[in-house]
Amino acid sequence: MSYTEKARDLFLNTGTRFPSRIIWSMGVIKYSCAKVNMELNLLDKDVASAIMDASMEVINGKHDGEVVLDVFQTGSGTGLNMNINEVIAKRASELSGRRVHPNDHVNMGQSSNDVVPTAIRIAAVAEYMNRLEPALRRLISSIHEASEKYSGVVKAGRTHLRDALPVTLGQELSAYEDAFQHSLASIHGALNYVRELPIGGTAVGTGVNSHPDFAGLVIKEISSLAGIDFKAANRFRAMRLLTDLVELSNAVKVISIQLYRLGQDVRLMFSGPFTAINEIDIPTQAEVAGSSIMPGKTNPVTVEASLLAAAQSIGLAEAVSIASMLGEFELAMGVPLMGYDVLLQIDLMAEALDKFARLVIEGMRPNIDVMRRYAETSPALVTLISPMVGYDKASEIGKMIVKGKTIREALREVGLSEAEIDEVLNVEKLTRPGIIKKRDPN
Numbered sequence: 001m002s003y004t005e006k007a008r009d010l011f012l013n014t015g016t017r018f019p020s021r022i023i024w025s026m027g028v029i030k031y032s033c034a035k036v037n038m039e040l041n042l043l044d045k046d047v048a049s050a051i052m053d054a055s056m057e058v059i060n061g062k063h064d065g066e067v068v069l070d071v072f073q074t075g076s077g078t079g080l081n082m083n084i085n086e087v088i089a090k091r092a093s094e095l096s097g098r099r100v101h102p103n104d105h106v107n108m109g110q111s112s113n114d115v116v117p118t119a120i121r122i123a124a125v126a127e128y129m130n131r132l133e134p135a136l137r138r139l140i141s142s143i144h145e146a147s148e149k150y151s152g153v154v155k156a157g158r159t160h161l162r163d164a165l166p167v168t169l170g171q172e173l174s175a176y177e178d179a180f181q182h183s184l185a186s187i188h189g190a191l192n193y194v195r196e197l198p199i200g201g202t203a204v205g206t207g208v209n210s211h212p213d214f215a216g217l218v219i220k221e222i223s224s225l226a227g228i229d230f231k232a233a234n235r236f237r238a239m240r241l242l243t244d245l246v247e248l249s250n251a252v253k254v255i256s257i258q259l260y261r262l263g264q265d266v267r268l269m270f271s272g273p274f275t276a277i278n279e280i281d282i283p284t285q286a287e288v289a290g291s292s293i294m295p296g297k298t299n300p301v302t303v304e305a306s307l308l309a310a311a312q313s314i315g316l317a318e319a320v321s322i323a324s325m326l327g328e329f330e331l332a333m334g335v336p337l338m339g340y341d342v343l344l345q346i347d348l349m350a351e352a353l354d355k356f357a358r359l360v361i362e363g364m365r366p367n368i369d370v371m372r373r374y375a376e377t378s379p380a381l382v383t384l385i386s387p388m389v390g391y392d393k394a395s396e397i398g399k400m401i402v403k404g405k406t407i408r409e410a411l412r413e414v415g416l417s418e419a420e421i422d423e424v425l426n427v428e429k430l431t432r433p434g435i436i437k438k439r440d441p442n
Contacts, residue, residue, distance in 0.1 A: 003082040003102075004069060011079055012072035018080060018336070019343050023067050025122040025226075026084045027058030029115055029199065030106060032221035033214075037108050040211050047105050050096035054088045059225075063087050071340045075326055075333030077116030081107070109210035113331055114201040117239055120339030121194050124248060125228055127343055128191060131350035135357070136187075136255065140180045142357040146364065147173040154427045155279060155371035156378045163378040166427045169366055172265070179258045187251040193244040197222070201235030204330040242324045242332050245342055252345045253317035256310040259352060263307045266360060270300050279371050284363040302359045309352040316341045316348075375427045381407055384424050389414055 031052050038048035057063060066087045073079035085102035092100040100106065107115075151170030158164050199222070200207050200215020207215065215232055223230045238244070270285075272278030282300065290299035320341050323334030332338075379401045386394040393414060400410040411421045423429075 002086050004079075004086050007069055007073070007079050007082070011070050011074070014070055014072055016071040016340070018067055018071060018340065019123075019347070020061055020064050021123045021127045021343055022080075022119060022339055023064055023084070024059055024061070025119040025126065026080065026115070027055045027088075028122060028222055028225050029110075029119055029218075030084065030088055031055035031059065032218045032225060033108065033110055033199075034106070035221055036214060036217040037211075039217070040213065042211060043105065043108055046096055047092070047098060047100055050092035050098070050100060051088060051106055053095050054091035057091060058084065058088060063091070071336050073336055075335060076112050076331060077119075077335040077339070078112035080119075080336060081110075081112035081115050109202070109214050110199070111202040113203050113239055114198045114205075114235065116335050116339070117242065117332065118197045118199040120335060120342070121197055121238075121245070122222065122226060122228075122230070123339060124245065124342050124346065125191055125194055125230075126226060127346045127350075128187070128248075129228065132187075132252070132346045132353070133184075135350045135353040136180065136184055139353045139357040139361065140177060140184065142361040143173050143177040143180070146170075146361055147177055150366055152428070153366050153368055153371060154375045154431060155366075156374035157380070163374075163380045165380050165383055166375040166378070166430045168431050169371065171431065176258065176262050180255070183251065183255045183258065186254065187248065190244070190247040190251045194248050195228070195230050196233030196238060196244070197230050198233045198235040198238035200232070201239050205236040205239050207235070236330070240327065240330055240332060242334065242338055245338055246321055246324045249317045249320040249342050249345060252342075252349055253314055255349055255353070256313035256317075256345075259349070259356065260307055260310040260314075263303045263310070263356070266303050266364075267300050270303070277374075279367055279374070281365045281367060282360060282363050283365065284359040300360075302355050306352040306356045306360075309348040313345045313348050316345045320345075372427070376425060377407065379407075381424065381430075384430065385411065385416075388416070388420070388424075 034043060034048045034051035034055065037043035038045055043051075067080070067083050069079040069083045082102065085106040088106045089100045089102035092106070147170040149170070150173065151168055153169040154166050155169055155172075156163055157167040197219055198205070199218050200210055202208055202210050215235075219230050219232055266280070266282075268277055269279040270277075270282055282303075285300055285302060286298045288301060289295075290297035290301070320338055323337045323341070324332070326332065326334035379398055382394050382398040382401065385397055389397070397410045397414060400413070401407055405413075407425065408421055411424065416424070
């Protein structure tokens with residue numbers, strides 16, 4: 001009975017399988033190791049070629065269905081490594097007509113202890129570059145364009161969900177553009193750390209049973225095959241600690257939090273249309289029914305789906321942090337779970353950011369008249385009156401407004417001229433820095 005067949009009885013069987021990107025990265029490693037071992041005259045050329053051909057099939061996804069062991073397995077990921085070794089050995093034997101051994105040949109110069117921590121790092125970097133980075137850049141670009149486009153659209157500001165001084169829609173959006181730009185820089189810093197690979201450390205980081213040149217040559221081959229620049233790690237650190245992946249996961253978590261906040265603001269602006277704020281319309285959200293019982297109802301479906309993804313990502317980051325603490329001495333014991341969770345985080349946020357950019361930000365249409373009416377009728381404008389008539393008189397005006405008088409009526413009642421009132425109600429001016437001059441009592 002093979003390792004994989006027996007391990008299925010011992011590991012959990014939750015149906016949680018490794019994503020194709022991790023299987024791809026394992027194929028990249030096995031191809032690279034076989035090639036290097038052949039070049040170092042440690043592995044028979046025909047056997048090595050067969051392993052490389054079989055590994056290339058793994059890279060191309062032809063054997064994903066044969067990687068059957070659960071993510072919830074032995075903490076080092078030995079189950080994943082042996083499953084891959086056996087798949088490749090079987091296929092290489094078929095291709096070469098020779099017996100290719102999963103340990104003696106496919107796993108030559110390697111241990112699960114250095115292979116799987118290497119694989120999850122390769123997968124995380126590749127998945128970020130292929131999926132999350134393009135989506136993040138798309139969202140930043142979309143927000144930037146919307147911020148510029150709506151820089152002159154004045155709306156009521158709100159603090160504590162209560163009326164505040166006016167802002168522009170462009171100013172509100174610029175906050176999120178800046179936040180996501182900072183996240184882009186942060187995640188690149190984390191990725192530079194994750195690019196450091198422990199392959200060549202074998203069982204405990206010493207590299208025993210591998211050629212002295214093995215690690216450097218394998219990393220060079222991995223970089224060439226993956227099209228990504230990887231480098232050698234301090235193997236004792238990278239096999240013992242997975243805190244570089246925690247940094248990456250936390251950087252994705254921050255993106256998730258920012259998306260969540262943006263989504264909440266959008267939902268509130270979209271609320272209504274008659275009994276709530278109704279500051280924006282999002283026509284794309286009307287493409288599916290908002291209710292199974294209320295005809296014609298439109299809900300912010302893409303926004304809410306993105307909020308769910310953000311919530312899941314935030315939870316996954318916590319799981320990654322806890323899993324990173326598993327292990328003692330020379331080896332981490334949360335490797336397979338961390339690989340799965342970080343990849344899931346990246347994929348969730350890639351999908352959410354892309355659709356939020358395309359369907360929400362780029363599809364958003366401000367209800368300009370509604371926004372301006374809120375801005376001009378906000379009791380918070382009394383703040384601008386305070387330097388003109390004094391705090392106590394301004395408080396009195398504020399109470400008058402709350403009781404139903406318009407701002408203009410209240411200002412007239414305390415003696416301001418029409419010109420002074422027009423100055424106060426110049427909401428565009430109030431969205432820029434400046435000091436309100438005190439009123440001349442004469």
